[in-house]
Amino acid sequence: MSSEYLIEVEDLKQYFPIKTGFFKTTPLKAVDGVTFNIKPGETLGLVGESGCGKTTVGRTLLRLYEPTSGTVKFNGEEITAKNMAEHRKNMQMVFQDPYSSLNPRMTVEDIIGEPLDVHKMYSNKNERREKILALMELVGLNAEHATRYAHEFSGGQRQRIGIARALAVKPQFIVCDEAVSALDVSIQAQVINMFEDLQAKLGVAYLFIAHDLLVVRHISNRIAVMYLGKVVEIGDADEVYEHPIHPYTESLLSAVPIPDPIQAKQSQRIVLSGDVPSPMNMPTGCAFRTRCRFATDKCAEVCPTLTDKGGGHMVACHNR
């Protein structure tokens, strides 16, 4: 049953019903038909502006939300609500906020040990403790930290605790939901290096959700760009960065600050006009057409699909 890809997501949709009247509900299309694949040991970066559905994709992948439609396959096997319990061992998540994602009433040992408890992955208490200490060492925490509570740690250390928890069940795939966004730059670098080390050591695949484009470029093999619940461009990291095709990607990349004032002066910022349309009231056709420089009549009628522009660089745009 195994296939080339570890994770295959096909036409994943996640609508949330929002009450708009007394008896009326309107679906909020958080994720609207997303398709991508992740190979074993690969990192897929997922970027996009706030509210475009990045986090929802990650959470729906792990069945923290029940998807409206679409399939997620793990190692070629389709994941359903029934067999998700077994797959929890293979798929884990690192959360954005290291402050709210750790239970303040549990010691570090219990936080990291929870997945072990849930999946009964030890035979006695000594084995549990050994496993936890090994995990703590793996992420760079001292053994004496085990009996402390989460509030006694700094943000970077807390994020390490969260990563150790995700690694406890030896998953093959980890969703990093803005795992470094809440950290300051020096700690970000440490944690990102740790992610890379762990990938080299354990061969895990990541879905790396972030809005810091430079970080994503650094860590990702491939990158997917999302806009209003849809993937508009996907391809190799360098290819997407060097030759963005979709007008949204172009403008997104032009907003990346360049750490060199002379180069920054020469580069041109593509500023988008208008606001992101409400996901409850999406424009017809291409979701981006209301802010696109190249929008034509066709964009308003037909929703563009991802088409290969060469070398696995897929773009959803009529005009490029």
Added chain:
Amino acid sequence: MAEQNALKRNVLSAQVDLSKFNFDDSVFEKATDEEKKQQDVMSESTTFFKDGMKKLMKNPLAVGSIIVLIIVMSVIIVAPHIVPYSYSQIISVNGKRDKTAKNLKPFEYSENELEYIAEGGEVFPHIMGTDAQCRDYFIRVVYGTRVSLAVGLFASILVLIIGLLYGSISGYMGGKVDLIMQRIVDIIYSLPDMLVIILLSVVLNETLGEKLEGTSFQSLGVNMISLFIVYGLLYWVSMSRLVRGQILTIKNNEYVLAAKATGAKSGRIIAKHIIPNCISVIIISTALQIPSAIFTESYLSFIGLGVQAPMPSLGSLANTAREGLQSYPYKLIFPAVVICLIVLSLNLLGDGLRDAFDPKLKK
């Protein structure tokens, strides 16, 4: 590299050009071992509970009320073993009923007792005097306090159990289940509790009265049982609302989502993540529930719906004292003072607990 940096620098930049400095060991002083140690030492790991207790012990009102409660508790536990009278016993001297021992003042002896003492006998003093039926009043107050405290405690535990279960199910399930369960709570909220207690005690008297005879419930009386039933039926609603509100906020925390992502089941999530995080609020409101239950019991006993005679409760003692209020005012004062002491100290303790454990009030 240094040259490149120098070229790129803006003339007006305030950034320090590090290349102009030459760093060698003389510029920096190495940290001594002692200084390194200073960096290592962290404050002792404290649990949430220890932290809260520390704060509680710093609150003079809370400490005072704990002391008062301990004194009251030890008196009601120890006194019946020391005082040779029982709450329903009519005082007798030398095996004979002492009819002169009616309505004695505190520490006063009756004529017969005085005679007996003169003959060389020993009589335990009536610390609070006696009542109209020649019974020692002190022991009656002690038993009354026992009954009132026990009723308060059990009623609160009843409220806690039902409210906790109902509230956590309603809050955790959410959606339609929550909607229906909360409407039921709304209906119960609108029932007049006194009316229900009175109606229930009338009905239960008819149906249960005979069956209770000879069982341990008899001394409690039908009224008390209906009081407990009413607590079980009506008073849990505010507790359940509190628990529901707490759970609604906690269940949206990312650590609950993280537990779900590890594959934890609902039972584990409630027991390990949700309850520990709202337990302080629950304990506090239970502590505040006890005085209100004591108050309700006293109030019901006062209007004649409380414990069955001859079992005393603080409220029924106050009620009987009403009759001879002008001649024997101390009979009202003793139970009233005890009620005040217990209710006040429990309330102050509850407030202290809230201040110490509520993370939102952290200074």
